[in-house]
Amino acid sequence: MASTPxxxxxxxxxxxxGVTRDLAMRGLDVVLVEQGNLTHGTTGRMHGLLHSGGRYxxxxxxxxxxxxxxxxxLRDIAAHCVEMTGGLFxxxxxxxxxxxxxxxxxxxxxxxxxxxxxxxxxxxxEPHLATDVEKAIAVPDGAVDPFRLVVANAGSAMExxxxxxxxxxxxDLIVEDGEVVGVDVEHGAKPGERVHGVQSGRxxxxxxxxxxxxxxxxxxxxxxxxxxxxxxxxxxxxxxMNVRQVDTVINRCRPKGDADIVVPHETTAILGxxxxxxxxxxxxxxxxxxxDQMIDTLSELVPxxxxxxxxxxxxxxxxxxxxxxxxxxxxxxxxxxxxxLDHEDRDGVPGMTSIVGGxxxxxxxxxxxxxxxxCAIFGIDADCRTAEVxxxxxxxxxxxxxxxxxxxxxxxxxxxxxxxxxxxxEEVLGTDAPNPVVCDCEGVTRAEMRDAIDQAxxxxxxxxxxxxxxxxxxxxxxxCHRMANELHPQYGEPVVRDSWDDLLQERWxxxxxALWGEQLSQAMLNYALxxxxxxxxxxxxxxxxxIAFDAFDGGPEAGAMADGGPTEASDGD
Amino acid sequence: MAIESDVxxxxxxxxxxxxxxxxxxxxxxxxxxxxxxxxxxxxxxxxDVLGYVDGEGPVADPFEAMxxxxxxxxxxILGEATLRDGLSLFDDSVPGYRGGHTDAxxxxxxxxxxxxxxxxxxxxxxxxxxxxxxxxxxxxFQTVTDFDAPLxxxxxxxxxxxxxxxxxxxxxxxxxxxxAKVTRYAQxxxxxxxxxxxxxxxxxxxxxxxxxxxKLDGHERVGFPALLGEENHDDVRADLVRYLDVPVFEVxxxxxxxxxxxxxxxxxxxxxxxxxxxxxxxxxxDYEADGDGRVDSVILDxxxxxVPYHADQFVLATGGLVGxxxxxDRAGVREPIFDCHVPHPADRYDWFEDGVFDDHxxxxxxxxxxxxxxxRDGEGTVAFDxxxxxxxxxxGYDLAAEKSGAGVxxxxxxxxxxxxxxxV
Numbered sequence: 001m002a003s004t005p006x007x008x009x010x011x012x013x014x015x016x017x018g019v020t021r022d023l024a025m026r027g028l029d030v031v032l033v034e035q036g037n038l039t040h041g042t043t044g045r046m047h048g049l050l051h052s053g054g055r056y057x058x059x060x061x062x063x064x065x066x067x068x069x070x071x072x073x074l075r076d077i078a079a080h081c082v083e084m085t086g087g088l089f090x091x092x093x094x095x096x097x098x099x100x101x102x103x104x105x106x107x108x109x110x111x112x113x114x115x116x117x118x119x120x121x122x123x124x125x126e127p128h129l130a131t132d133v134e135k136a137i138a139v140p141d142g143a144v145d146p147f148r149l150v151v152a153n154a155g156s157a158m159e160x161x162x163x164x165x166x167x168x169x170x171x172d173l174i175v176e177d178g179e180v181v182g183v184d185v186e187h188g189a190k191p192g193e194r195v196h197g198v199q200s201g202r203x204x205x206x207x208x209x210x211x212x213x214x215x216x217x218x219x220x221x222x223x224x225x226x227x228x229x230x231x232x233x234x235x236x237x238x239x240x241m242n243v244r245q246v247d248t249v250i251n252r253c254r255p256k257g258d259a260d261i262v263v264p265h266e267t268t269a270i271l272g273x274x275x276x277x278x279x280x281x282x283x284x285x286x287x288x289x290x291x292d293q294m295i296d297t298l299s300e301l302v303p304x305x306x307x308x309x310x311x312x313x314x315x316x317x318x319x320x321x322x323x324x325x326x327x328x329x330x331x332x333x334x335x336x337x338x339x340x341l342d343h344e345d346r347d348g349v350p351g352m353t354s355i356v357g358g359x360x361x362x363x364x365x366x367x368x369x370x371x372x373x374x375c376a377i378f379g380i381d382a383d384c385r386t387a388e389v390x391x392x393x394x395x396x397x398x399x400x401x402x403x404x405x406x407x408x409x410x411x412x413x414x415x416x417x418x419x420x421x422x423x424x425x426e427e428v429l430g431t432d433a434p435n436p437v438v439c440d441c442e443g444v445t446r447a448e449m450r451d452a453i454d455q456a457x458x459x460x461x462x463x464x465x466x467x468x469x470x471x472x473x474x475x476x477x478x479x480c481h482r483m484a485n486e487l488h489p490q491y492g493e494p495v496v497r498d499s500w501d502d503l504l505q506e507r508w509x510x511x512x513x514a515l516w517g518e519q520l521s522q523a524m525l526n527y528a529l530x531x532x533x534x535x536x537x538x539x540x541x542x543x544x545x546x547i548a549f550d551a552f553d554g555g556p557e558a559g560a561m562a563d564g565g566p567t568e569a570s571d572g573d
Numbered sequence: 574m575a576i577e578s579d580v581x582x583x584x585x586x587x588x589x590x591x592x593x594x595x596x597x598x599x600x601x602x603x604x605x606x607x608x609x610x611x612x613x614x615x616x617x618x619x620x621d622v623l624g625y626v627d628g629e630g631p632v633a634d635p636f637e638a639m640x641x642x643x644x645x646x647x648x649x650i651l652g653e654a655t656l657r658d659g660l661s662l663f664d665d666s667v668p669g670y671r672g673g674h675t676d677a678x679x680x681x682x683x684x685x686x687x688x689x690x691x692x693x694x695x696x697x698x699x700x701x702x703x704x705x706x707x708x709x710x711x712x713x714f715q716t717v718t719d720f721d722a723p724l725x726x727x728x729x730x731x732x733x734x735x736x737x738x739x740x741x742x743x744x745x746x747x748x749x750x751x752x753a754k755v756t757r758y759a760q761x762x763x764x765x766x767x768x769x770x771x772x773x774x775x776x777x778x779x780x781x782x783x784x785x786x787x788k789l790d791g792h793e794r795v796g797f798p799a800l801l802g803e804e805n806h807d808d809v810r811a812d813l814v815r816y817l818d819v820p821v822f823e824v825x826x827x828x829x830x831x832x833x834x835x836x837x838x839x840x841x842x843x844x845x846x847x848x849x850x851x852x853x854x855x856x857x858x859d860y861e862a863d864g865d866g867r868v869d870s871v872i873l874d875x876x877x878x879x880v881p882y883h884a885d886q887f888v889l890a891t892g893g894l895v896g897x898x899x900x901x902d903r904a905g906v907r908e909p910i911f912d913c914h915v916p917h918p919a920d921r922y923d924w925f926e927d928g929v930f931d932d933h934x935x936x937x938x939x940x941x942x943x944x945x946x947x948x949r950d951g952e953g954t955v956a957f958d959x960x961x962x963x964x965x966x967x968x969g970y971d972l973a974a975e976k977s978g979a980g981v982x983x984x985x986x987x988x989x990x991x992x993x994x995x996x997v
Contacts, residue, residue, distance in 0.1 A: 433715075434715045434744070436716040436718050436752055437718070437752045445752075478827065478828075481684075485718060485720075485721035489723060492727070493727035493728050493731060496724060497731070505928065512925050512927070515935065516901045516903045517901055520894055521894045521897065523894075524895050524935065524973075525894075527930075527933070527936060527973045528615075528895065528973045529615075529827050529828075530973075531930060531973035531974055532617075532621065532972065533616070533617050533827050534683050534684065534685030535683055535687040535976070537973070537974060538624075538625055538631070538689075538974075539687045540631075540687060541687065541731035541732045546733045547680070547688070549703065549734065552631075552633050552679055552680050552690070552704035553672060553674075553702065553704055554706075555700065555702045555704070555705045556699055
């Protein structure tokens, strides 16, 4: 080829950033377009499990082998995104011995380290496990922060010359002479949103190849070129608890079923999940029974969950795919494998490849396979390096240093910041400026918040996913306004107000599913702070018309003010 | 020896203290029992009476606007005269508050950059009311993340305030930690800690005033986040006024709220003066009835011992969802001590709306009362002859949207205490 091929990747989830980073590192000219924030789709709505492969060791051994391989890779290249909690498959009396043995054998066959623990040994590791748990299999499951991982991939891709466009929705594919030659994109027009070069409006981005990495949305992109990409979106609920009731991933050791996993994630524990096919990945019912089922069923494994405080729930849609005519009825039986659809081979439409199915844990491997495929199309001979080169934040990051003294931060705030930032800690926290805490629940300081704003622009939800600010127990009641304050003066007051409103609404969305007990009290407190103390519900700046200020009390008579205002002692109390 | 009183008030927030003051003024022997810190320290210390009705507002005259409230609202049940009597009791009992000179609401700047309507406000807030003229300088501190003065200034401008407003951010005198709490700032001013400023030793107050003086630039009043001392608050503000030679005011903030704590201190001082006894630190966990529809005693848990407190009349002022006077689980909503009926939809997905500031059902959760403030069961029958409810434990109003929380606490507290004393 005369010039460097340009590839447009559609989708800013794990697969999209994974392939973008890979192609950029191989020297291609890559543009990623994402309709929302990074992780806007399924990636931002998962339970954060770094699979050992144990979950697939019986039913889907190909996936299981890929998982354990990528599990090892991510521990290495994404150390600051991964917490190796370990995992247990626990057997209750009603779960069969036969399946337990199958699981153990499956792990061995797939090369997944597995160790049998007695019930007592399992409870020594996790004291809150039910007393009738008979035994368990320990596997190297872990927890991974999908936001941090995706942001790090995007950051690395940009370092290698890629262009990342968030809030850029594909309106159409450009098809000429039966070939896909680019995308027609509409950039988010809201002022102040992160925009590179282009402020707003439409843009035609021409491409030598388009990669459709839109997961559950892949069918929609396919439709734009008359291609049938039969993704079967399946929704699942995740219910977040306020603390880590367990420090190990707890899986139920039985063939399949809803509500069978608890993942410790940062300061929380995430209960999952359900599996129900939906028509529309953006519009599906979020139902009470799903939340209730998480708590009721998982209490069989960890009884204290029944009395514990949930802070919110969220739903994600799996981008399940199976080749046409497979005809699996139950979505839980659809393979978790991924498929690369070359539309030239498959449909006679050159210029585009879709990647569908798959799992978060194997995002890098999927990216590698697509990148290999794209490079082959252009006859480029370049090796994949994504399994060897650490992500930004995980370079030379061996041991967590105690930055407490160095940055004047109190532990555990210093420790948590360093965990999130990894090897970038020094760069971000090494500031001479005052560095007060913005979010108490998650220990996020101004320096970290400002760093996120530098990356994410004025969208506070984008800074939220980078820092975890407002994602703790109070769900933003004590910190949404503080986060908004950090946008000023870089962004003007109307932009700040708008972004603040969006953040309040987003924080409310998930809490609706946790409104009982402590969290209902918290919700009322937050409502009182935001509406009563701050009057944000009736903010005059957001309302039409003006206030007749002179109809209101102008204060005690002017005479009393002459000396600079009466002090309260002058009342003679 | 049995613990006995004419009137026993359960709860030490605004409603409970008002009920106790009201009953004591009627001559009753009063005991007030409180458990944890009240929600006063979470609130601004402003006394909101009524600022919005069905989202319309801000209303200039809360008494006039009361007529437009729905039928079951506590104000509609009690009537305007009771609210006025309650406010008079508040004005007589709590020194240092302003606003009683008029029926009109004042508009007070908030730390979020809006203005909000309120009926009574601490003297420290008075010079800042947005319904008065005078160019205004807001001062924020680099390390106080709750208040960004320049942003609040721009926001107030967008709200249309009738004066010029600017904001500056300065370092606070001395070398407090970056993550110091607002109470630490207040302490530094309370004690006028010696700091080094401009190469010499001087007090925190003087140093702060000098830092601000350099930015004053003709502004006619100066506002600070509400951290101008706690114990010696009056002296702190008087010194700042003296050094700066302009009126100085506070912008109320969220928890921990110093104006809220000062209000709490004053209410308890008034309670001491009234002769009421105060018992704090132990929760009420149960009650005993006499079988004749009367509460005989409530049971306090004192270090694991169940101790009965007898009284002729009881006032339930345990707070709402925030104060835990109203409890809930996935199955329903209840009042935990007497199990009084709390009207609520059976389906918990009907407790809320989808927009963050929509008209939420949960905001109105509380016990159902008639004009005598006695909680009623689902059929409208009085639960106990000698039990009355006051404050946020009473349902039927949305304190946050209406900006009516303090006013309802004052009116219901006043009336519950008065009626309880009358029955003794």
